[in-house]
Amino acid sequence: xxxxxxxxxxxxxxxxxxxxxxxxxxxxxxxxxxxxxCATFTWRCKAVVVAIDEYLKPMLLGRNVANIEDIWQxxxxxxxxxNGPVLNNALSGVDEALWDIKGKMxxxxxxxxxxxxxxxxxxxxxxxxxxxxxEVDDQIRAYLQEGYRYVRVHMGTYGGNMYGENNSQMHRPxxxxxxxxxxxxxxxxxxxxxxxxxxxxxxWELELLHDIHERLSLAxxxxxxxxxxxxxxxxxxDALPPEQMDYFRYLREQTGVPLAMGELFTNPAEWRTAVQxxxxxxxxxxxxxxxxxxxxxxxxxxxxxYGVRTAFHGPxxxxxxxxxxxxxxxxxxxxxxxxxxxxxxEKEREVxxxxxxxxxxxxxxSDKPGIGVEMDEAAAKKYPYTETDFGWxxxxxxxxxxxxx
Ligand code: MG
Numbered sequence: 001x002x003x004x005x006x007x008x009x010x011x012x013x014x015x016x017x018x019x020x021x022x023x024x025x026x027x028x029x030x031x032x033x034x035x036x037x038c039a040t041f042t043w044r045c046k047a048v049v050v051a052i053d054e055y056l057k058p059m060l061l062g063r064n065v066a067n068i069e070d071i072w073q074x075x076x077x078x079x080x081x082x083n084g085p086v087l088n089n090a091l092s093g094v095d096e097a098l099w100d101i102k103g104k105m106x107x108x109x110x111x112x113x114x115x116x117x118x119x120x121x122x123x124x125x126x127x128x129x130x131x132x133x134x135e136v137d138d139q140i141r142a143y144l145q146e147g148y149r150y151v152r153v154h155m156g157t158y159g160g161n162m163y164g165e166n167n168s169q170m171h172r173p174x175x176x177x178x179x180x181x182x183x184x185x186x187x188x189x190x191x192x193x194x195x196x197x198x199x200x201x202x203x204w205e206l207e208l209l210h211d212i213h214e215r216l217s218l219a220x221x222x223x224x225x226x227x228x229x230x231x232x233x234x235x236x237x238d239a240l241p242p243e244q245m246d247y248f249r250y251l252r253e254q255t256g257v258p259l260a261m262g263e264l265f266t267n268p269a270e271w272r273t274a275v276q277x278x279x280x281x282x283x284x285x286x287x288x289x290x291x292x293x294x295x296x297x298x299x300x301x302x303x304x305x306y307g308v309r310t311a312f313h314g315p316x317x318x319x320x321x322x323x324x325x326x327x328x329x330x331x332x333x334x335x336x337x338x339x340x341x342x343x344x345x346e347k348e349r350e351v352x353x354x355x356x357x358x359x360x361x362x363x364x365x366s367d368k369p370g371i372g373v374e375m376d377e378a379a380a381k382k383y384p385y386t387e388t389d390f391g392w393x394x395x396x397x398x399x400x401x402x403x404x405x
Contacts, residue, residue: 004065004105005029009057009094011039011049014380016347020045020388021319023375024052024093028065028101035065035100036374038288038322039093041085043388051090055079060094065105068098072294083267088291095292096325096371103370110328110371114297121362122330124314124341125150125209125234129157133197140202147360150207150234150338155194158213158405159395160187176400180391183398184216188224195231204232209260211237214404215395218247225255234338235260235282235311241404242270248279260284263313271299275306282337286313287326296326300333309337316342320352324373327356327365339363351379 008027013020022039041048056075063071075091076082103110111117128139128151136155143151154160159182170181191210198208210233216224221239228236235258240247242264251259260282265271266289274280283303287296300310310333312326323341330336341363344355354373356365366372393405 003029004033004101006060006063006065009052009060009097011052011093012375012377012380013045013049013385014351014375014383015386016351016380016383017316017345018386019317020385021317022048022089022093023319023321023380024097025375026065026094026097026101033101033104034374035097035104036321036371037093037096037098037100037292038319038325039089040288040317040319040322041089042317043390043393044086045385047086048089048093051086052093056090056094065098065101068095068102068294071095071098072291076291083269085266085289088266089288092288092290092292092322095294096288096322099293099325100370107369109365109367109369110293110325111331111365114328114332117331118334118336119331121359121364122327122336122339123150123361124148124339124358124363125152125207126341126343127152127154129154131156133194136194136198137201140198140206144202144206147362149205149361150209152209152211152237152340153194153198154210155190157392158182158211159184159215160190170398172398173400176396179394179396179400179402180405181396181398182215184220187215188220188227191224192227195228199231207234208232209234209237212239214238214241214264218244218250221247222251222254225251225257225259229255229257233257237261237282237284238263245270245274245279248274249277252277252279258282260311264289266290268295268299275303275308278306278308280308282309282311284311284313284340286318287329288318288322289313293325293329296329300329300335304333304335307335309335311337312339314340314342319375320344320348320355321371321373321375324354324356324365325371327363328371331365347383351376351383 010025024037026035130136237260258281262284
């Protein structure tokens with residue numbers, strides 16, 4: 001077989017849902033053979049574009065598209081300092097595009113290249129939220145009617161009261177700056193009551209999830225995890241920040257709540273000890289933030305050895321190409337747990353032809369070779385880069401102390 005080489009690498013920013021997505025296209029020496037990948041780090045999207053256009057592209061032009069592992073390893077080392085989200089996302093765009101090309105050359109969807117299907121459909125969960133019980137209930141009811149069986153339940157977004165009435169009632173010092181304020185103990189009390197309500201309203205068949213979003217102190221998160229035990233969660237997410245991974249030992253020793261962790265991971269050092277010690281139950285990495293499908297396949301296999309299942313991050317700040325790429329892994333790995341999912345809207349389907357379909361709570365992939373989703377460049381231009389609202393990232397405790405979002 002003749003060697004196929006990388007002829008061009010193009011980077012695009014498009015925002016069909018109002019969220020900037022970074023997409024990479026690799027053109028090859030074979031006319032018409034191209035690959036697509038997701039490099040979306042929406043909060044620093046311009047930096048990722050520079051990393052690809054100015055650094056990865058000059059290094060990779062002319063390389064053999066077959067050698068994905070060699071390209072990944074050499075590109076990861078190419079800035080000496082590594083494992084940061086900008087380089088990882090840039091690398092993911094290239095990596096996923098190369099896997100897309102390999103699938104197209106093989107005439108196989110990626111899940112076939114990865115060993116074939118372990119299941120026919122991908123179970124997904126949706127997010128329910130609202131400013132009061134009625135709004136949360138309505139959202140859950142709508143999801144149930146659409147066939148979903150797993151729902152992440154919140155009220156007032158992360159921290160429980162960012163936009164709710166508690167915000168104005170909060171006892172704050174004079175002159176405190178603007179921000180997304182929350183009260184950790186108020187949040188803990190409100191979530192326990194919310195879950196009492198939801199279990200009373202919807203019973204026990206529905207699988208419930210909740211995301212602490214690293215908003216509690218060490219001792220409070222342990223107390224909260226114990227308080228949530230009666231509601232039999234599918235999992236409790238991001239109980240702590242990645243910087244405090246050692247404390248998962250105490251959570252594991254003192255509570256039976258299934259623990260999901262990892263959407264903020266960018267470095268293998270952050271997950272290795274927690275997986276080896278089986279401190280967590282679900283691995284939640286955002287695949288482009290760890291460098292794409294090449295490291296994600298290894299991570300999934302590593303987790304499988306320790307009985308840890310996957311629950312890859314799947315919000316709207318992920319292009320449909322990246323979402324579908326990780327869904328090929330979801331289909332092909334034995335230790336799949338659940339997939340977070342925000343349904344593709346009409347504009348996303350216009351820009352990204354081939355988006356998978358969701359029916360009755362399961363997502364189904366096509367059998368097209370490669371990832372199976374491409375970007376319509378003309379349609380993408382209709383939804384150009386948009387200025388980002390960073391407001392929710394400026395979280396503060398009620399005394400005005402800035403904390404992680
Ligand atoms: Mg989360």
